[in-house]
Amino acid sequence: MGEFKVHRVRFFDYMPSAIRTMAFNSQTERLAVARADGAVEIFNFNDNFFQEKVIPGQDGRATEALCWVGHRLFSAGLNGEITEYDLENLRPQYTVDAYGGPIWTISSNSQGTQLAVGCEDGTVKIFAILEERIQFQRNLNRHKGRIISLCWHPSSAQIAAGMTDMITIFDAETGHATRRLLVDRAMGASKNKEVVVWSVGYLSDHTIISGDSAGKVQIWNGLTGTLVRTYLVTKWDVLVLSVSKDESSVIAGTSEGTVIQFQFISSTMDQHDKEWVRTRTFRNHSHDVSALAHTDTAVVSGGMDTQLVVRPLLDKVEKNTQESALRKIAFPHRSLVGCAKKAGLLLFQFPDRLELWKLGESEGHGKPGDRLPVKRKPEKLIELKRKGEDHICCSALSACGGWLAYSTVSSVRLYRIQYNNTISINKVSKLPKELRSVHQLCFSSDSSKLFASSCQSSVIVVAVSQQECRYLHTLKHKTGSRQPVHLLCASDDGKWLATANTDCEIHIYNLHKMKLHCMVPVYNSCPTTIAIHPVTNNLISVHADQQIFEFSLVQKEYTQWSRRLQAQGLLSLWLERDTPITHITFNPKNPDHIILHDTYMFCIIDQSLPFPELNAVLWNQMTLKSLPVSQRIGQSHAFKICKSFQHLMCVSLLEDLSLVVVERPLLDIMSQLPAPVRQKKFAT
Amino acid sequence: MAKKQRGKASSSSKTVDIEKPAESFTLSLESSDDEAPEEVTFEDSKAEALRSMKQALDTARREKQLLKERRRKRQELFQEQKKRKLLSADVLEQIDSASSKKQKLSEDEGEQEEKPEKEEGDGKKKKKKKRSGKLANARNLKGKYTVTTVKERTLASFQQQVAEEFIRSRLYGPGTCRTTNNEMLSLQNKKGWNKSAAVQFVKKDWASKEKAKAEKLKKRWLHKQQLPSC
Numbered sequence: 038m039g040e041f042k043v044h045r046v047r048f049f050d051y052m053p054s055a056i057r058t059m060a061f062n063s064q065t066e067r068l069a070v071a072r073a074d075g076a077v078e079i080f081n082f083n084d085n086f087f088q089e090k091v092i093p094g095q096d097g098r099a100t101e102a103l104c105w106v107g108h109r110l111f112s113a114g115l116n117g118e119i120t121e122y123d124l125e126n127l128r129p130q131y132t133v134d135a136y137g138g139p140i141w142t143i144s145s146n147s148q149g150t151q152l153a154v155g156c157e158d159g160t161v162k163i164f165a166i167l168e169e170r171i172q173f174q175r176n177l178n179r180h181k182g183r184i185i186s187l188c189w190h191p192s193s194a195q196i197a198a199g200m201t202d203m204i205t206i207f208d209a210e211t212g213h214a215t216r217r218l219l220v221d222r223a224m225g226a227s228k229n230k231e232v233v234v235w236s237v238g239y240l241s242d243h244t245i246i247s248g249d250s251a252g253k254v255q256i257w258n259g260l261t262g263t264l265v266r267t268y269l270v271t272k273w274d275v276l277v278l279s280v281s282k283d284e285s286s287v288i289a290g291t292s293e294g295t296v297i298q299f300q301f302i303s304s305t306m307d308q309h310d311k312e313w314v315r316t317r318t319f320r321n322h323s324h325d326v327s328a329l330a331h332t333d334t335a336v337v338s339g340g341m342d343t344q345l346v347v348r349p350l351l352d353k354v355e356k357n358t359q360e361s362a363l364r365k366i367a368f369p370h371r372s373l374v375g376c377a378k379k380a381g382l383l384l385f386q387f388p389d390r391l392e393l394w395k396l397g398e399s400e401g402h403g404k405p406g407d408r409l410p411v412k413r414k415p416e417k418l419i420e421l422k423r424k425g426e427d428h429i430c431c432s433a434l435s436a437c438g439g440w441l442a443y444s445t446v447s448s449v450r451l452y453r454i455q456y457n458n459t460i461s462i463n464k465v466s467k468l469p470k471e472l473r474s475v476h477q478l479c480f481s482s483d484s485s486k487l488f489a490s491s492c493q494s495s496v497i498v499v500a501v502s503q504q505e506c507r508y509l510h511t512l513k514h515k516t517g518s519r520q521p522v523h524l525l526c527a528s529d530d531g532k533w534l535a536t537a538n539t540d541c542e543i544h545i546y547n548l549h550k551m552k553l554h555c556m557v558p559v560y561n562s563c564p565t566t567i568a569i570h571p572v573t574n575n576l577i578s579v580h581a582d583q584q585i586f587e588f589s590l591v592q593k594e595y596t597q598w599s600r601r602l603q604a605q606g607l608l609s610l611w612l613e614r615d616t617p618i619t620h621i622t623f624n625p626k627n628p629d630h631i632i633l634h635d636t637y638m639f640c641i642i643d644q645s646l647p648f649p650e651l652n653a654v655l656w657n658q659m660t661l662k663s664l665p666v667s668q669r670i671g672q673s674h675a676f677k678i679c680k681s682f683q684h685l686m687c688v689s690l691l692e693d694l695s696l697v698v699v700e701r702p703l704l705d706i707m708s709q710l711p712a713p714v715r716q717k718k719f720a721t
Numbered sequence: 722m723a724k725k726q727r728g729k730a731s732s733s734s735k736t737v738d739i740e741k742p743a744e745s746f747t748l749s750l751e752s753s754d755d756e757a758p759e760e761v762t763f764e765d766s767k768a769e770a771l772r773s774m775k776q777a778l779d780t781a782r783r784e785k786q787l788l789k790e791r792r793r794k795r796q797e798l799f800q801e802q803k804k805r806k807l808l809s810a811d812v813l814e815q816i817d818s819a820s821s822k823k824q825k826l827s828e829d830e831g832e833q834e835e836k837p838e839k840e841e842g843d844g845k846k847k848k849k850k851k852r853s854g855k856l857a858n859a860r861n862l863k864g865k866y867t868v869t870t871v872k873e874r875t876l877a878s879f880q881q882q883v884a885e886e887f888i889r890s891r892l893y894g895p896g897t898c899r900t901t902n903n904e905m906l907s908l909q910n911k912k913g914w915n916k917s918a919a920v921q922f923v924k925k926d927w928a929s930k931e932k933a934k935a936e937k938l939k940k941r942w943l944h945k946q947q948l949p950s951c
Contacts, residue, residue, distance in 0.1 A: 099881060115881045139884035158885055183884075233891060250891060273897065292892065323905060325892065708902050708922055712893060715900035721908050 039260065039627070039641075040405060042695040044396050047383050050416065051373065051701050051707060053125075054094075054394070056339030060110075061330040063282060068111055068330060070339060071100040074388055076429065077112065077122060081364075082332070084563050086347060087581035087617060088370035090467050090521065093428040093446060094388060096687070102143040104152070106166055110325070113140040119164070119171065121198055126474055126492050127430070128446040133171055135162055142186050145571040146209075153196055153209075155184030161198055161207060177212040180205060188239040190259075197259065199234030199244050205497045206259060208307055216262040223251035230300050235279040238287060246299075246313075248289050256313050261272055268315055269299050272524035273714050276340075279329040286644030287313070288336050290326030295319065295712055296348075313605055321346040321363070325512045334360075343367070359613055360637050367703060368567060368636050371523070372619050374687035374699050380438030380456075381691055382418070383699070385715055388420040388428040391443055393454070396697065421452070432488075433478035440484055444475040449489065451506060456575035469508035471497050477525040486548075490522035494538045496546065499668060510551045514544045524564060529571035533590050537564045543578060555593045572628040578620040581635065583611060585642075599646055605648045610655040614638075622690050634688035639698070641677045651673035682693045 061068050061082075067089075068080040081087050083274040099115035110122045117139055123130040137156025139639070145152050145166070152164040152171060161177040161184055177196070188197040195215070196207045206216040222232045238246040243259035252271040256262055273292035280287050285300045298317040303310050324341035330579040331337075334353040339345045347364040354360045374382035385392040395416050399409040419441075423429050435442055441452045449472040451465040477490040477496075486509070486580035487499045496512040505695025512534070526538035533554070534546040543564060562580040569576055575596055576588045584607065587599035595603075616636040624630035624641075629641040649655060656678050661669050682688075687699040893899060907919035 096942065097878070097881070099885065115884045116878075117880070138880045141884075157880060183887075227896060229894065292897075332833065702908070704920075707906065708920075710902055711901040712901060713903075715898040715904050718908065721911060 042399070044695060044697045045682065045699060046383065046699040047417070048158055048394065049294065049374065049699050049701055051686065053281040053343040054707060055341045055343055056328050057100055058103050059328040059330050059339055060105050061106040061332055061337065061487055063332065065074050065108065067523040068337060069103050069105065070345060071103050071112060075100055076385060077110070079124065081563065082560045083300065084144055085581045086364055087563055087565065088365060088366070089563060090124060090127055091369070091371070092122055093412045095428060095679065096426040097665065101141055104143045104145050104146045104605045105153070115139040117142065117601035119154060121171070127476055127521050128474060130295040131170065131540065137162055141184060144189055147191050148193060151193070153187055153189065153533055155187045155198055157183045159183060159185060161196060174349070175212065177207045178214055180214070182505065183238060186236045187232055188237045190239045191241040195239070197237045197239045199237040199247060200294065201231045201233050204234055204237060204245065204257070212382055214328065216259070216466060218245070218257050220249055220255065220585070221251070225659050233290060235274060237275050238278050238280040240284045243473055246287050248278045250274040250438060252291070254289050257444065266313060271295070276325060276327050279330045281331040281332040286331065288329055288331050288340055290329045290340070292325040293716065294322035294324055294340070295325055296321070296326055296336060298327065298336070309326065310515070319348055321348060323707070324710055326719045333496070339528065342707070343710070354431065362615070364615055365717070367686070368616070368686070370617050372687055375432060376432040376435050376689040376697060377436055378689070378692050379436050381437045382434065383697070384432060384434040384441065386429060386432045387425055390431055391429065391441070392417055393441065407422070415589060419462055420456070421462070431476065431478050433480055435480035436482050440480060442478050442487060444478060444489070448475060449473070466505050468506050469499055471511065472499065472512050475500060476521045477523065478546060479525040479527055481527050482529045482532055483531060488525055488527060490525050490536060494522050494536065495520050496522070496525070496534065498551070507589060512546045512553065514553055514555070514556070518542055528569040528574060533569055534571055535567050535573065535576055537561060537567050537578070541566060543576070545576065557588050560584070565617040566619055566621050568623070569600070570628070573621055577621055577631055579621065581617055583607065583614060602648060606651070608649055608653070608655050620687055624690060626694060627690065634685050637683060638680045639677050639682070639685060639688040643675050643677065646673060649676060
């Protein structure tokens with residue numbers, strides 16, 4: 038197979054941002070997650086929980102609440118603005134200032150005609166949702182104290198608003214407060230501390246469910262204004278509540294990291310005396326749970342530990358299947374590391390800066406498993422901070438290391454780097470005006486052209502040279518899809534360019550003729566990574582459901598190898614992996630090798646070897662090592678998987694045939710999170 | 722008994738009535754329960770009621786007047802205090818006129834300064850000096866300076882900071898029992914299936930000088946080792 042010298046890189050200080058809030062759209066089965074830095078991520082629940090779209094954040098946006106209205110996504114934050122997002126161009130479409138101070142919560146009524154926001158100054162403002170915008174309608178009566186949470190009644194006639202020490206029920210027509218429900222403060226020492234009602238839910242039978250900072254979940258009768266039941270679930274705060282669509286189940290998230298489920302069931306066999314009973318407790322987080330979504334079959338939670346956890350409910354799905362598995366999404370589903378193969382440089386993309394590192398060198402040889410002494414340490418060459426408030430959306434480094442480009446939602450910047458005795462970096466000013474809202478960037482392999490994907494899945498080709506940056510051409514496709522391109526790759530010989538968009542379409546462009554060459558047949562799962570083989574010019578694509586395809590660009594059809602793989606079928610252990618493949622690279626010495634990686638393993642697929650049988654062992658590297666060389670041929674199959682490096686962010690092969698493995702252990706991320714609660718456990 | 726009950730009001734009975742209460746006080750101990758209740762005539766009780774009403778009205782009116790007086794006095798006191806605080810009227814006038822003049826001048830200066838900033842040329846400095854000659858009261862600021870607009874978000878960001886401070890103090894402020902990540906991970910190690918040692922977070926920049934010295938010594942030693950061999 039091969040021996041590789043491995044550069045084990047652990048100096049990428051990637052730190053994800055805490056999940057602040059989330060909203061699930063049951064029509065489109067998409068989950069929108071807002072992070073503390075203002076970024077919004079869209080996950081497709083139909084497609085193996087793939088992270089389809091990422092809208093980069095902005096300094097000061099401080100998103101506190103998200104809301105879906107049909108296919109439109111609105112968010113409101115502590116900067117006092119309501120933002121509507123353009124999901125086709127991955128940017129905020131417009132912002133409306135509510136003029137009420139910081140906004141704590143946003144919610145739409147069931148018809149989707151009005152939007153209510155709760156503000157710092159104690160008013161609930163109603164906005165009318167129009168075709169392309171929202172318009173302020175009126176304020177409800179103003180109250181003393183900030184409105185932290187609110188919820189519409191399903192009939193859109195009343196709004197329940199949670200404030201400090203009480204819950205107020207407003208009549209949505211007149212704006213008057215009809216009822217006031219007083220919430221008890223915590224017992225004991227914190228009697229003096231006001232209780233904040235962090236979340237409310239309003240059911241159609243006028244039951245109000247509230248979660249507050251004293252750790253209680255309370256169930257009220259909204260018609261009479263009386264308390265029905267109190268559950269003290271935690272010593273800390275109950276930060277968030279979510280009601281299921283059929284209103285039979287409510288989940289509450291706490292600061293302890295637990296998610297507690299309450300169900301409306303009856304204790305006897307006949308269905309008459311139903312009441313709210315605490316049923317399950319999920320402990321999937323180590324830090325505060327600040328966002329919850331209750332889908333039909335699962336409980337989705339996220340919080341300060343930055344991981345998104347999907348827990349299917351075992352009474353809704355079949356046990357012991359792939360559907361019922363717990364899913365934890367901790368790393369982004371796209372590559373944040375760029376590698377210049379010829380120069381041995383790595384580019385790390387952070388939301389606020391880019392870092393360019395030169396890999397170290399070692400000397401000597403060793404047996405597999407040895408650690409070689411490091412002759413020259415890796416050093417950080419450039420740290421480039423972004424200009425402006427918008428976070429970095431994408432970045433690219435040319436293969437020779439001489440060009441660096443990054444883009445935000447408002448601008449694109451291109452830099453020329455020169456390596457004499459010292460490093461010098463110069464910004465290329467006067468970029469073509471077509472380079473505006475760019476989602477993906479890619480340099481050609483000879484560093485003469487820059488490809489940028491723009492709106493409506495078009496690609497802008499720009500020539501870069503010492504003197505200037507000149508616009509060459511815009512490549513467009515014919516399907517009429519308006520979804521953004523999330524993958525872009527150019528072939529090594531400079532003839533082909535492949536793009537993939539979130540409508541699962543892969544388009545191939547011929548760069549010599551500058552027009553569309555063909556489109557790969559659409560597969561119903563979104564591609565997570567694509568790459569063009571340098572020798573055979575075949576396009577390898579891996580999709581979110583872990584299927585692998587190989588498409589010949591010259592002949593415009595799937596290759597024989599790909600057809601054989603589909604006929605045989607991939608092993609279930611391969612298909613049940615829960616992190617997507619994010620990068621493909623090739624071996625210059627051996628054209629049969631395809632090197633892929635996901636978060637927990639990297640794999641070399643040898644196209645000359647047979648596929649594993651259905652009952653074969655997928656991870657057979659250890660057994661093969663124990664066999665003598667002559668017997669190995671019989672047992673080996675095409676998938677060679679290595680799991681020695683964990684939490685991979687990127688695996689790449691340099692020109693000198695050494696492997697670069699960029700790791701980010703989860704423990705390093707966990708050590709830098711904010712403080713968790715102190716739990717006194719027995720015998721500690 | 723029935724004849725005496727009502728209607729018959731004679732002066733004698735009145736006087737008797739007036740005296741009777743006095744008597745009844747002294748005789749209360751001796752009087753028995755057999756005595757008939759006192760007879761109060763209708764007119765008497767009417768007069769009594771009218772009197773008490775008048776009294777009530779009087780007291781209310783008096784109270785209102787007292788309150789008015791008190792309020793008036795307090796208002797006067799405040800006016801006086803206010804007058805004392807402010808400077809005398811003529812001084813105020815002078816300052817007012819001076820400040821309005823200054824404002825106008827500074828605005829003019831600002832406008833004129835912006836214009837030459839937009840042009841790019843060597844005549845900048847000369848132009849500034851000329852203008853300063855015209856406006857006698859303007860201050861002469863030396864050196865190059867640029868005029869930029871202030872970001873209008875100061876008030877909004879202050880409110881945002883207050884809101885963020887609110888969340889931070891509710892979740893992480895005093896009174897919330899929080900611990901460190903180190904402790905949480907160490908406890909997990911202690912209670913896990915494979916019990917292991919407490920987690921120690923390494924400070925990467927600790928003893929950097931000593932580490933650099935050690936590196937140099939190591940290199941020197943390696944070099945020395947290689948010398949006799951080659």
